[in-house]
Amino acid sequence: EFIVEKLSEKPFYITMDNELNELIINKVLEMKKNKSFTNIGIKTSTNYLLHKLRNERKIKLSILAKIVKKFPNSFKIEEVYDSIELIRHNEGHLIKLPKNNDEFADFYFLAGLFVGDGTHHSFVVGKKELAKRFTTICDRFNISTRINDKYKDGKNFQIDTTFTLLEILNSLFDYPKKQKSHNVHLSKMLLSSPSEYIAYFLRAYFDCDGT
Numbered sequence: 001e002f003i004v005e006k007l008s009e010k011p012f013y014i015t016m017d018n019e020l021n022e023l024i025i026n027k028v029l030e031m032k033k034n035k036s037f038t039n040i041g042i043k044t045s046t047n048y049l050l051h052k053l054r055n056e057r058k059i060k061l062s063i064l065a066k067i068v069k070k071f072p073n074s075f076k077i078e079e080v081y082d083s084i085e086l087i088r089h090n091e092g093h094l095i096k097l098p099k100n101n102d103e104f105a106d107f108y109f110l111a112g113l114f115v116g117d118g119t120h121h122s123f124v125v126g127k128k129e130l131a132k133r134f135t136t137i138c139d140r141f142n143i144s145t146r147i148n149d150k151y152k153d154g155k156n157f158q159i160d161t162t163f164t165l166l167e168i169l170n171s172l173f174d175y176p177k178k179q180k181s182h183n184v185h186l187s188k189m190l191l192s193s194p195s196e197y198i199a200y201f202l203r204a205y206f207d208c209d210g211t
Contacts, residue, residue, distance in 0.1 A: 002079045002189055003097070006171045011057060011090050012164075020083035021057045025050065027067050040066045045138040061087070071197065081205060086142070092164035096141045101196075106137045108197040111173045111190075112204025120177060121166040123159045130207060134159060141165075 014017040016024070031037040042049075042063055053060045069073045086094040098107040113134055117124045125131040138145045143165050150160040169175035174187040191199060 003172060004061070004065060004077060004081055004194070006189070007087070007168065008062040009142070010167055010171060012167070013060050013088055013090075014064065014084045015057050016059070016064075017083045017084045017085060018057070021053055021081060023057065023065065024067060025053050027040075027071055027074065028053070031067075031070075034154040035049040040070050042066055057085075087164065087168070089164040089167040092167075093144055093162040095143050095162065095164050095168075097168075098141070103140065104197055105200045106140060108193070108200040109204040110134070110137045110141075111169055111175065112201040113208060114169055114175055115173065115201075116208025118169075118175065119158070121161050121163055123161070125157050125159060126208065131157075131159065140155075146157075 025186055028037070028049055029048055031040075037046050044060070049059070050065070051182065065079070068077065068080055071081040081097070082099055084209060087097055088094045109127055113123055117126060117130075123134055125134070137146050138161060143161050145159050148160045166175075166177065170177055172189050173189065174185060190198060193201075
């Protein structure tokens with residue numbers, strides 16, 4: 001619930017599985033018939049929304065959250081989250097969200113790496129073994145990576161990722177988008193997470209060089 005709530009505060013767009021998509025279409029049609037669509041603060045036209053749902057299974061996450069909130073007896077937030085297939089920020093790259101324990105462990109490890117040695121949407125590699133772990137995790141979540149040749153100094157190098165990942169880390173882990181060393185702190189999500197996930201985050205953080 002926290003993840004959907006936090007991410008819906010920013011312009012994230014998601015694609016979802018067929019089952020959730022059909023349920024959302026039915027609810028939009030119901031609100032259109034009852035002329036109650038604008039009552040929940042949605043400014044997008046129903047026709048445009050239905051077009052996106054029927055042709056692309058795509059919806060702005062904030063709109064999805066408002067529909068789910070209006071029909072609490074029709075949705076379980078855990079099932080809604082599990083039905084999200086891909087997510088992107090504005091016109092950014094589509095990536096996957098963690099769903100099972102192994103994926104959440106990797107995602108927390110990834111967040112720890114960014115808090116330890118991240119800069120904006122890039123990871124500064126001080127240890128080669130972390131570079132392999134980093135790119136392996138990114139591949140798992142469909143996060144594109146590339147080595148930035150402008151930041152090679154013989155010892156360290158920089159791996160660029162996507163702005164979608166940056167915005168997700170900022171939303172969930174309060175990862176600073178600038179002046180990280182002055183603004184980093186433990187997020188509400190991290191402090192309320194299961195201890196095993198916190199351990200993965202801290203392990204990654206302390207594995208970094210702090211460059």
